[in-house]
Amino acid sequence: MTGHRWKRVGIAVFAVLFGVTAAIAKTKVVGTEAGPKPEAPPRKILVLAVASDPTTRAAFEDVIAGELSLRGATAVASHLSFPELPKERAAFEAKLTADGFDAVTVSRLVGSDEKIKMKEGHASYSTTYQGMDWWGAYWYTYEKVFVPGYLQTEKRVWAQTDLWRTTGGGGRLVWSGTSETLDPRNAPQAAREVGVAIAKALAKAKLI
Secondary structure (H helix, E strand, O other): OOHHHHHHHHHHHHHHHHHHHHHHOOEEEEEEEEOOOOOOOOOOEEEEEEOOOHHHHHHHHHHHHHHHHHOOOOEEEHHHOOOOOOOOHHHHHHHHHHOOOOEEEEEEEEEEEEEEEEEOOEEEEOOOOOOOOHHHHHHHHHOEEEEOOEEEEEEEEEEEEEEEEOOOOOOEEEEEEEEEEEOOOOHHHHHHHHHHHHHHHHHHOOOO
């Protein structure tokens, strides 16, 4: 294979990988608030997601706990100890103390928005020339085809995650972040993206 051909293949592979990355990375942290002073990383974090559907709750907790653990924290999904969302503070705090948790993350949906956007038409090269002779291949590469515009529904979902230290009188909030997810396909996919975004933000703030 010639050097030029290797170069074209490399560019094509990069373009494919970039496209896959862009398609997956649709969540970002759009706002954060830290405590008044730096905190030493917690020893053990309970990950709690407020959701009425148990499957959705478990998906978010498992992913967030996993992403925090990948970055060096000791994090556990709350549904493992609390199959139902805690309702009694005293019992909840007693369980936290008994299991050695000194921090809790609480994640919840805080808003969503849906709107219709017009995608403008554009010119594009057509590469469908299989079965043609060399002139057909050349001509289809040379000629531009017009891709018409269309209407596209865009949905954005915002989730807030707070990191609380449970030690001390009543505990204290040490970090809060709001994540924005564009066009989530399903709960597991949204959970994965939110978990990655939150874990990266906490690691950057040196709180895990």
